[in-house]
Amino acid sequence: MDTPKPWQQDVEHLYLEYNGWLRNWLRKRLSEKADADDLAQDTFLRVMRTHQPLNELRQPLAYLATIANGLLVNRWRRQAVERAYIEALAAQPEAVALSAEDQYLLIETLMEVDALLHGLSPRAREIFLLSQLDGLTYRQIAVQLGLSIDQVQKSMSKAFALCYASQFE
Structure with missing residues (x-):
């Protein structure tokens, strides 16, 4: 032993x-x-x-x-x-x-997306969700949040970079 x-x-x-x-x-x-x-x-x-x-x-x-x-x-x-x-x-x-299996896989995917989004700042997360889920343009997001279009673009770039990087982890 x-x-x-x-x-x-x-x-x-x-x-x-x-x-x-x-x-x-x-x-x-x-x-x-x-x-x-x-x-x-x-x-x-x-x-x-x-x-x-x-x-x-x-x-x-x-x-x-x-x-x-x-x-x-x-x-x-x-x-x-x-x-x-x-x-x-x-x-x-x-x-x-x-099916139960598809439900499980979908929940697992949602958990991965949730974890990924929590890697963003709250503002960048909100910008990303407004763009990707609500379908707002960068201009609409900028107006809604009182930001410049440049700030929205930078936040989206960070979000997309994080998404891209997660594909290779």
Whole structure:
């Protein structure tokens, strides 16, 4: 049998020492105990994937809370996207209904787009959405937001560059 490496021992120690605290911390933020337990496990999985030296942590609770909070935000964002998708589906005629697999793939794609858009500044995100979803021209966006057309073009360039770069990640 292999002897555990020091890093593995650090992860095990962190888990044994703080898993209960983390689950309780998450339970205060979530309505379901099982959801809190799942996110606690996801937090420790994230810790294991980072391979950060854990023996140097000065504030392990803050470290775990930061990771768990990021997972919470991702969860809430995903739930918001799913709710919006379900509402949009409910408004469609039944002939347009998608299979469960297609629905899953569509939600995953929407999550990727959402994550990509959160890489933009709020103003650039608004400009991009006004252009791509609402179909406004750069001039219309500039008037609506009180910007110059040049500012709108620069924001769109950043947004398109981000979209292009995401294709090669």
